[in-house]
Amino acid sequence: MEEQETANAVSSTWPPPPPFWKDFTPENLSRIEELRKSRAEEAEAEGSIDQEDPTTKKVRRLPRLRGLPRELRNLQPPPEPEAGSWRVFDATYRLVDELPRLEDQGVRRLFPNPEERDQDGKHFDRATILKRLAKSLLLNFLELTGILAINPGAAEEKITDIRDLFINFHHLINEYRPHQARESLIALMQAQLDRTRAETNAIRDAKEKVERVLEGLGSLKGDDGPVKEPAAKGPWARDNETWGALADELI
Incomplete structure (x- = not known):
């Protein structure tokens, strides 16, 4: 019965909070902070503390604490995934968020690689490529309407072409994100x-x-001193x- 409840909790759309939230008490937080300070002092005394790398400008962290009690293990962040990716709510996330290549997605590339150069030695103009793709989309859509009017069964190939055009268009726009x-x-x-x-x-x-x-x-003061106001106006x-x-x- 307990295994069935655990399986339902894991597979539900919005699972309840994990049970280890109970370990985050003030006492446990202070204990693990003292352990981290003592570990940093030991590493500094041994001369093994990591310094800033002048080439990458990154500071390598201290090794993870080993042999922690059970109530303190969940207070230490988990290590980075070795594969570089993880799943949360059926969505895949990556440590290095890179734009996937069209070839890796099984999509035809309909424009030259922006890193390549043309015959004149210049980079390809992305704006020009986007305009060409937009014109190709309009032309293929008109051809699709004609095919659907004459022979609807032969429209699958043209739909595939329009799909590839849309994916290439969207991919080229995403390259502008940085x-x-x-x-x-x-x-x-x-x-x-x-x-x-x-x-x-x-x-x-x-x-x-x-x-x-x-x-x-x-400059309101004259030669004979401050200007005197009539008494009827009062002192203020x-x-x-x-x-x-x-x-x-x-x-």
């Missing part, structure tokens, strides 16, 4: 830089306005007018 990510990052950083510059300029303008207002307030009338003028300058 360029798109790079340009998106550049645009994001440029927008952040422009926003920071605009805020800096606004602060400088406000500073200059305050300095001009303060200079104007300093001059301050109110000064703050009002300051507000008008800053707005």
Whole structure:
């Protein structure tokens, strides 16, 4: 009965949380942290601690902790898969996310390899190739409609051609993804830089306005001292007018 429940939990669409979440207690976390620190100190004393590789700019991690108690084994992240891929919810993920080649998928390549060069020694223009594929799609679709009107049974070959055209078109667009990510990052950083510059300029303008207002307030004194206000206006009338003028300058 227990084996049947375990099989149902594994094969369900949204399985329950794994039972090892109970091992993540504050006591266990502090214990494994102390073990990691002691292991790092031992490796540093032995001179076997990994340093940054100047060629790859990657820091190799310390070896995994061995001989951990049962309640601490799940607190250590699992090692990287040796095959470089793993499955989660029936989907395959890879450590190195590379665009698969058309030949590996069993699809005909209908355009030259972008890494190759033409007769003039120049790289092939991807935009031109995309335009040609789009025109080929329209032409093959018109041919498909004609075949379906005359002999529907012979349309399988033309459908295969249209499928290959769509896959090649989509594959060529996906090759632009790194360029798109790079340009998106550049645009994001440029927008952040422009926003920071605009805020800096606004602060400088406000500073200059305050300095001009303060200079104007300093020039209100005459040769015989400060200008006296009539007594009817009250002792705070001059301050109110000064703050009002300051507000008008800053707005």
